[in-house]
Amino acid sequence: MAKTEVKTSLLDNMIGVGDMVLLEPLNEDTFIDNLRKRFDHNEVYTYIGSVLVSVNPYRSLPIYSPEKVEEYRNRNFYELSPHIYALSDEVYRSLRDQDKDQCILITGESGAGKTEASKLVMSYIAAVCGKGAEVNQVKEQLLQSNPVLEAFGNAKTVRNDNSSRFGKYMDIEFNFKGDPLGGVISNYLLEKSRVVKQPRGERNFHVFYQLLAGASEELLNKLKLKRDVSRYNYLSLDSATVNGMDDAANFRTVRNAMQIVGFLDHEAQSVLEVVATVLKLGNIEFKPDSRVNGLDESKIKDKNELKEICELTGIDQSVLERAFSFRTVEAKQEKVSTTLNVAQAYYARDALAKNLYSRLFSWLVNRINESIKAQTKVRKKVMGVLDIYGFEIFEDNSFEQFIINYCNEKLQQIFIELTLKEEQEEYIQEDIEWTHINYFNNTIICDLIENNTNGILAMLDEECLRPGIVTDETFLEKLNQVCATHQHFESRMSKCSRFLNDTSLPHSCFRIQHYAGKVLYQVEGFVDKNNDLLYRDLSQAMWKTSQPLIKSLFPEGNPAKINLKRPPTAGSQFKASVATLMKNLQTKNPNYIRCIKPNDKKAAYIFSETLVRHQVRYLGLLENVRVRRAGYAFRQAYGPCLERYKMLCKQTWPHWKGPARSGVEALLNELEIPVEEYSFGKSKIFIRNPRTLFKLEDLRKQRLEDLATLIQKIYRGWKCRTHFLLMRKSQIVIAAWYRRYAQQKWYQKTKSSALVIQSYIRGWKARKLLRELKHQKRCEEAVTTIAAYWHGTQARRELRRLKEEARRKHAVAVIWAYWLGLKARRELRRLKEEARRKHAVAVIWAYWLGLKVRREYRKFFRAYAGKKIYEFTLQRIVQNYFLDMKNKMPSLSPIDKNWPSRPYLFLDSTHKELKRIFHLWRCKKYRDQFTDQQKLIYEEKLEASELFKDKKALYPSSVGQPFQGPYLAINENPKYKKLKDAIEEKIIIAEIVNKINRANGKSTSRIFLLTNNNLLLADQKSGQIKSEVPLVDVTKVSMSSQNDGFFAIHLKEGSEAASKGDFLFSSDHLIEMATKLYRTTLSQTKQKLNIEISDEFLVQFRKDKVCVKFIQGSQNNGSVPMCKRKNNRLLEVAVP
């Protein structure tokens, strides 16, 4: 069957059997095999009738999604594969629709998944029940109570990392619509011994670790705690952290949950203070003290911790200290105080810690109850969820196991009672005969434990209350006397000699045959644990606290309410609470979830057969199946039964018209199923043996296959016929279309043929007509032509006659003209001949005269003719040359180099002279245009050329630069007003120069001023005159032959100006400055200034003569040469 097929029954697609009731044969092996098979296929849930068996998968399976919730919602219990949601849905719907209070009992050993199951149930109910703000708040509070209780009541054990160390029963209350209103939680027997001591590999309650890991520094300081777990004696060290558990994050979750549940801030704070107090109590240590009056005394070792506890709890330190040292016993009016020795002091301390914690836990449960209490008084429907420890069989079983197993006996009892009752009720309801089937009834074991007169718990209480020396041994002795004859009680020392030689039964133990197996209990600790003694001094000391929460935890400490009666023992308290629980459960419809742990390793995929067998045994699961099958293994309402199997009988297939019951009867009759195999109830058919059901299922499967074939056959036939009909219909349509098309084609063809024939005939007719018309026309034309011809012939004949006549007349005229012409030409020829003859006579006459003349004058010409002709020719040539030159003259620009080419070699010198004269002439012409100013400039340029041309490499670059003289506008610049005022003469040069320091060669800018008589140096910025040298004191100017602006001005030795020595400058206008200096000196002193151009010269610095030497330097220095004073005698100037 395909996976996607919709399920209609649990029986569809089953792995093994989904309901153990259907197991055949039924025994432990087949039971476990079935569980294993299903577990291997991820089917962790299996039914035993309405009981759900759940095997812990130890991994998250994808079967708890919202889609799954939807799938199971409102479906019948057996409709889908077994699931906790199916059970939850069934329970919820029974509660809502049938108004029956329900309870779900979840049992199983530690780590089997009880708590997880209870959470799944609650989450399912939360998902399917009503919605709305108020309802959601209730839901949220109910769900959030879990993390709080788990933090305080759960711990890591070797069996389970999140083991519940208390039993929990929660009543969830609903209104008539099925919306949750609130709840009540009851807790059972918190394992308080864990507070002071944990077995190896286990931890204390989660909350201690969560507090230390998750609290802020500030909170820890307030609680006087340190984050370090190892500082606290009560927290075992070897497993302070749990894999996959984040204590810090959980702490936040718990605080958040407390807030949601409704804890006030100060309450939450007080709770944490109590937790801190418990932790700190563990760190109080005692040492022996001096013996007074022969009694042992103890003393607190380090009082610091005590002090902090007192600060935290608000108890007077001396009061608490005294409570740890003395024990006061009050009897009637007497009060006796005895000192505590070290062991007793430790016992007292631990008892206090345990009591403080367990009372805090009960307070928490009450506080949560207060919050989640239903707010209305309307009638409520109740659903109880019980998550309680399962049967425990350890190597060493003590008081706790005894109590737990007692609780499980009671639960088994109620299970048997209710299941059988239900079964019986159903039979009565369905009118089926009830045949009693034997099964084990455990009332006898419950009686052994709880009987008020001689039950084990009663014996224990009696022993605890008895005056005199009471020990665990005296208690065992008592049991041996009282219970010796009980079938389920075994003891080595009992009067019954059955076990005298049973070495598996030690002397200090007793054994009980529980419904789920034998358990050996160590008697040690029974009395103490049952007594659960807290010294009155301690409870009174605690009552004196200023903290209201702690005060409320120790009401017996109030001296005003002193009660000399012993408090009820742990055993009797538990018995009472179990009795209440049972009473509560009996009023409800029970539903069971039996949890099984597949392995001890907390690992997925491992199915340990021995472990499971053990659990199957003590959970009494086989017992379950048997009870369930006590009468009939299977029952089903007639309607669904007929619907499922009607195809097996011709009468009922495909439709049965009558009532469902008679249909089923007919069906079973036809199948010949033996009558003893089934019974007819009022609304259900009851099948005694699963074999019958499986037979029905097999037949159904076979029949389904046949039916499938039939359906296939009919379907195929239908499909073929439909196909054929479709084809036929299509064929007709195609034929019709084709005919239409063919007709259309034929018609088109005929039509076009007719048109062709028509056109041919019309053509033929037209041509015939045309021919006739043409003939007619030609006839008409022929007549005209003939007439024309005739007229033509006539005309031409006349024309010919006329032409002949004209020709004859013309010939006469021509002949006459010819005759006249001939006569004229003959006359002309005669006249021309006559004229030629006359001209020839004249020419011959002239020639003859010439000859006569030449002969006459030849003797006068011959001697000077050659020279004359030569001179004449020459004259003519020169004349032409000048005339030609006149036209080819170049421009008047002195720099124009053009000159016409020379025509004859003999004119060469003339040509050159002429060119020179012309050039001189045009230069003069050019000069004549100059003003005096320009003349002066050119004179200076000329002077410069004479002084420097071909001597200094800087000169050519200066030719193009006009000499400006005063580059600096001293007169205009207000900065130099003072300088201007100081100078009265005309300024010839005013320019910035670099004055080179004589000592180090560095340069500074100075204003260089030349006037008619003086040379001045002034500061560039301020304009202040630095030096003044009369021109008469200037003797020489020296400079290099290179392309640099460096120059030295030598001064007359002994003159005032020369006191510091000669000046060294550099300037871009060196050529101009030197020229002007030269000219001014010449004009003023009438002496020529010596200008030395050399690459090495001497200058005078004070008394020293220093050699200035020019060397080739880099190009980058620009116009300012780099000067370096090498030593006293040498100054190097690097020039580009």
Ligand SMILES: Nc1ncnc2c1ncn2[C@@H]1O[C@H](COP(=O)(O)OP(=O)(O)OP(=O)(O)O)[C@@H](O)[C@H]1O
């Ligand atoms: N249905 C489940 N799917 C996946 N994991 C599960 C399921 N049920 C239980 N587990 C795993 O098994 C662990 C133990 O389960 P749980 O705490 O419910 O056991 P318990 O029966 O309540 O034990 P205890 O008696 O010690 O409280 C869980 O922490 C979880 O890891």
Ligand SMILES: [Mg+2]
């Ligand atoms: Mg649990």
